[in-house]
Amino acid sequence: MTEKPSGLFHRDRGWHPPALTPLYKTSVKRSPAAAPIAMPSTLSEDTGPVFTRDILGPQDADLIHNFASDGQSAIGPRIIVYGRVLDETGRGVPNALVEVWQANAGGRYRHKKESYLAPLDPNFGGCGRVITDEQGNYEFRTIQPGPYPWPNGPNDWRPAHIHFSIFGRSFGQRLITQMYFEGDPMIWQCPIVGTIPSREAIETLVAALDMRRTVPMDARAYKFDIVLRGVRQTMFENRLEGL
């Protein structure tokens, strides 16, 4: 008997933010009013695209340098962000594509629609990507992003954060989330963070400072593990399998 993937664990919708969260105003007209229709995953959600390392350039996981002119580097506190991509069963997810984007050290994004008065850093683009190893480990280097104000309430600010997009094995595992930094008081007043119903869930998005992984005289390290939905394993001979 072999184990074969056969469907995703159902999603705990009470753990995720609901669609309608009025304190995050943009959600009001962009949230479906009907309940999503529940269905067991099929082959269409259990399968998904696979990415290989040949898509990666040599500096894709180094945001300090991947947009910088030769010999230059981005301005800001240098950090290493590392961790594992796991699924709900605790297994590491190998070959997961992790894509990240963030503001610069002043809290400014490199985007035409961004109007915050903090300056652009000519040596910082704000995107990077990495593919996890056989145990699900990933690591990249960047500068710590700054907090920034955003149009929502009259005086709302985002805590410093890095956006993460993750591909597991299945299209149904697709996830976008954000990483926050240990000790940041801005986390607890942010309406976007506040869309998450429980403090316990929010805390799983706060990366811990890890002085042991810090490179002395170079960069501090933050550890951020990401959990994707579990893939159910069933005994091959027990039922018809699509995969």
Place this chain on the structure above:
Amino acid sequence: MVQKLDTLKESPSQTAGPYVHIGLTPNFSGITGVYESDLGTTMLGDAPKGERITITGRVLDGTGTPLRDALLEIWHADASGIYPGQDGADADVYGWGRCPTDMDSGTFRFDTIKPGAVKNRDGTPMAPHVTLWIVARGINLGLHTRMYFADEEAANDADPVLKRIEHQVRVPTLMGQPQGDGTYLFDIHLQGPGETIFFDI
């Protein structure tokens, strides 16, 4: 007290925000020279089997205004109903595409081939369909939906997913409408009359 279950909780979702394009389609957003090209812009190799199609449409909010900052991904099988990565899959059908909505008009567009029927877990066929995932500012958890082909009436009538939908009056929201030239029009309504069906998979 009982023993603890040895499972973890999925990381909670957060909105993709207004600058998702910086991360996922940097060349589209004007950040060039970091990645050679944006992932998911090409869905086919040189000689894919099957009928060439274009899927296009807009994502509309509850006021009917198109989102100009959304990002969509689609995933579908090859013309024989086999997904990339499975045995026998057509190597020239990548099955996955990623497209930001146009910053002015709000339209998205995928050029690919029409997928075949995929087998459900019990072996019965599902009607040909494309799986879509939509993220944007204001969307707290990425939305999963499907586009079926309105000109596959018999297959659609027998589709196990469409059949389980209680409010059959909403099923047309999942139909890509053929425009006669291989183009299928698929507008996604996040809210309001004609709200698209989204799935809790």
